[in-house]
Amino acid sequence: MPTGLPPIPGETELDRLVARSRLFGADPTLVLFGGGNTSSKILERDHLGNERWVLRIKGTGSDLRTIEARHFAGLWLDDLQPLRERDTLTDEEMLAYLSRCLVEADAPRPSIETLLHGFLPALHVDHVHADAICALANAPDPIAAVREALGDDIAVAPYVRPGFALAKVVTEFADSRAVVLAHHGLVTWGDTHEESYRLTLELVAKAQDYLEAHGSDIFEVALGSGPAPxxxxxxxxxxxxxxxxxxxxxxxxxxxxxxxxxxxxxxxxxxxxxxxxxxxxxxxxxxxxxxxxxxxxxxxxxxxxxxxxxxxxxxxxxxxxxxxxxxxxxxxxxxxxxxxxxxxxxxxxxxxxxxxxxxxxxxxxxxxxxxxxxxxxxxxxxxxxxxTFAPPPAELAGTVVLVTGAASGIGRDVAVDLARRGAHLAIADLNAEGLAETLALLPPGRAVAVDGDLTDRVVVDGLVSAAVEAWGGVDAVVFNAGIAATGNLVDVDEAEWRHSLEVNLTSHFTLTKRVWSILEHQGIGASLVYISSKNAFAPGAGFGPYSVAKAGLVQLAKIAALEGGKHGIRANVVNPDAIFAGSKLWSDELRKERADAHGVAISELEAFYAKRSLLGRAVTGPDVAEAVAFLVSDRSRTTTGCVLTVDGGVPAAFPR
Ligand SMILES: [Zn+2]
Incomplete structure (x- = not known):
């Protein structure tokens, strides 16, 4: 039996009710996710200055773990009492009646168990769905089980759906110490906060002891995590x-x-x-x-x-x-x-x-x-x-997307945008620090990160496994990782050439190949989005190692579209151009090189690129993210093998 617990803190009775409620909420073996409810009867002054008893009870939709004073509805207790004389009351009548008893008109809707709390005479009432109590409450004979485990002074109320009828039933047992509700949970009460709270703890501990003595040892409930096939x-x-x-x-x-x-x-x-x-x-x-x-x-x-x-x-x-x-x-x-x-x-x-x-x-x-x-x-x-308190599902709710090259620039913008639309993400990059920064920008619990070099097959494998382990599968991949690689053909050494093809093309093939069997096994279609470049169609002199790889990426996407169609796997390309903000691609060296190639000052390079497009405006990461979101989502469900330009309009790079 729990003894020596400190008094429940708080300056006002309502503060102490909040503190008591949170003690319940903190223990998942007592209540979970909005389950259970608590109340206190408190003397307050009405708008005329008269002292009246108020039932402060948990509002529907709040959670005992995080409950605050404003989540409790107040109801004038003397307004509730006449209902005790009624024989029946429908749910609708009860809701309408309760809404007229509210102390504050804008209070949350009071718990459906409000009348149960209001009809019991004790000052403080608690109701939980404790595991051990539920184990007794579902025994072949719940009355015998409760009597044996908890004692003769604990009553068992037959199962009645919560509401007016259950309140009437429980009132009949007000002379006992507490009531177990068959197939449901426990109701305790007391003249102090401590008395009611401690009685719950005492009865739950007794129930656990009894179950353990009778061959059950399962009250260590702790979620784990780990791989499944x-x-x-x-x-x-x-x-x-x-x-x-x-x-x-x-x-x-x-x-x-x-x-x-x-x-x-x-x-x-x-x-x-x-x-x-x-x-x-x-x-x-x-x-x-x-x-x-x-x-x-x-x-x-x-x-x-x-x-x-x-x-x-x-x-x-x-x-x-x-x-x-x-x-x-x-x-x-x-x-x-x-x-x-x-x-x-x-x-x-x-x-x-x-x-x-x-x-x-x-x-x-x-x-x-x-x-x-x-x-x-x-x-x-x-x-x-x-x-109904849950927000409506977002556009990409339930959708799992892999984004590579997510530590900066386009990849980061894409990841943030997809997460905002409700997607679950597995993000990857060679740059662990930048990747951690991106992860911190994403909603907690909706993204996993894998840092490493995607030219390494083990890293590719780990990225796909991480997504499947975390979310059960994959719906889309944004192939964005890339590096700038420049130099005239006569100057580029073979190792640099191969490295550009490895990073900008072959790693995307490896990831495509790895994720393909997952997509086939799921059998619900998928979207592959390859971030290529305006250079794929309009290459620049001195930009060969990059432009050749990006052209190859467009071809890779088209082949994926051809082979994926029968599985509902769509493959499309986004061709951006000249995105400077946040980009790691545009090193000082590259800026100088391209500025020299176009005969402009480095400081004018961004403006130069913006002006040479038909629309004359700079292209941003969020512009690319918008295009990617369209291709990832079902809004583009009939689009595959397509190249979508996000370049401000460059005639030489029109897809063909
Ligand atoms: Zn309940």
Missing amino acids: EQFLAQLRGRLSRERRQVLGVDPSQRAVAGRSDVDVVAAVRSTPDHMLRIGPRTAVIDADGDIDAQVTAYEEDYRAYHDAEAVEGTPMQSALPKVMLVPNVGGIAAGPDAGTARLRLELAAHTHAATAATLDSFGGSSWLTPAQVWEFEYWPLELYKL
């Missing part, structure tokens, strides 16, 4: 991305659960409301060596049958695809429109799977809600409202 991931991601692209997260720490002989039973038992809401009726079990397409299709058919059987007529079906999978020998895998969502689902499932395994190990079986009850929860508008 590449071909399998690419196939799975492709199958899950036919409607819209998704990224995958892999958690090897769930290998033990995935390897259980009763994994199908674990996958079918949903032990918390959060799981039903965010993951659905069950986890899929996928055999990595089996037919991926057939296994996902079978899951979809099951889901469709469940929806057809249980849905209120006219309710549109959500995606039937599995969101979380258990894969023997691999672990847990989750899919989502972005890495954060996949990670959230993975973590939620890790807790649910662990709690379910504990139920099965400690009690030899489980009880569970009927499919009708699960559907009623999964499609409950009041809970789905929580999910």
Whole structure:
């Protein structure tokens, strides 16, 4: 039993409620991602200066980990009390009623469990979905399990969907020390913040001790990371991305659960409301060596049958695809429109799977809600409202793009632009320092970086592996790495010539070849964007090693387009010219050389290039990024084998 904990800090009662809530939020074995809620009844003054009791309760859509005072809604407690006399109240009536009890009109929508908190007489009430409590709450006989594990003074409320009805049920148990909600979680209360908080800790610890004494040892839930078979991931991601692209997260720490002989039973038992809401009726079990397409299709058919059987007529079906999978020998895998969502689902499932395994190990079986009850929860508008706080998906959500030469110039501009459009990135460059700077400009958790020389096949291999490991596959590659290489043919030595071809052409062939099998296994098409140059069509004297390689790159793209068409792989070229800002290509030496070649002063070189174009304006990195984004996205889905100029208009370099 936890003893000697310090008092919960804070100057006001509301401050202390915030501090108490964050203590819950900090412990993922108690609550996850917006789950659970807390409240305090506080004496406040109304607009006439009268002292009145106010229920301060967590607003829907906030998270206990990061909650602040403004995330709590205040409701006049004496306005809530008359509802206790009612026998029924629909969700709509409840929402309308609660909105009229608000102290501040612009408060967040109060938790759906507001009445449960309001009807209990205690000053402080806490509600969590703790793993160990959920393990008891899904035992074959939850009442017997709770009595044995937690004692006679802890009541068990039968499963009722949260809202008015559950509030009425829980009120009947107000004389007990706390209430376990069957198939749901725990409600504790107390006259002080400490009393309620510590009672939660005490009961969760007791539940854990009991489960451990009865053969379960799974309450070490910590996500891991590590490689999974590449071909399998690419196939799975492709199958899950036919409607819209998704990224995958892999958690090897769930290998033990995935390897259980009763994994199908674990996958079918949903032990918390959060799981039903965010993951659905069950986890899929996928055999990595089996037919991926057939296994996902079978899951979809099951889901469709469940929806057809249980849905209120006219309710549109959500995606039937599995969101979380258990894969023997691999672990847990989750899919989502972005890495954060996949990670959230993975973590939620890790807790649910662990709690379910504990139920099965400690009690030899489980009880569970009927499919009708699960559907009623999964499609409950009041809970789905929580999910509306997520921003709408960005244009390139779920899209994975490799960008080479990303440490500066065009590559950096392209990477930043693609990330802004929602893409997940694997960026590479020889310049580790510049690459780290670019990485720092990208949203955390949405990019991985590989530094190294792309003329080295090991580096190319590592870049593709890093993308597949991080996101499950690849949708596009921006072949941008390059170096300037100058000199008249008579002067260029052979080593310099070969080096230019290696960097500016052959490394792009190697990467094309390496990524190709991933793209084929995914089977959802892809976009290859080769950054060539105006020089490919309008070369300059003394610029041979560079111009020849860039011309070869255009041809490489055309061949990739020819060979990729039947797989939906598009290949296109962007031909920029004279981009100076942030470019490493334009060394002082090159500036001098080109200035001499054109007979202008070095200081006038940029203006010279800008003026010689038809549009007479300078070309920038973001201009190239715009063209790349178009070619990466489905907006260009019928374009392949094309050269798009971004050069201000240079007639000699018109594509032909
Ligand atoms: Zn709950």
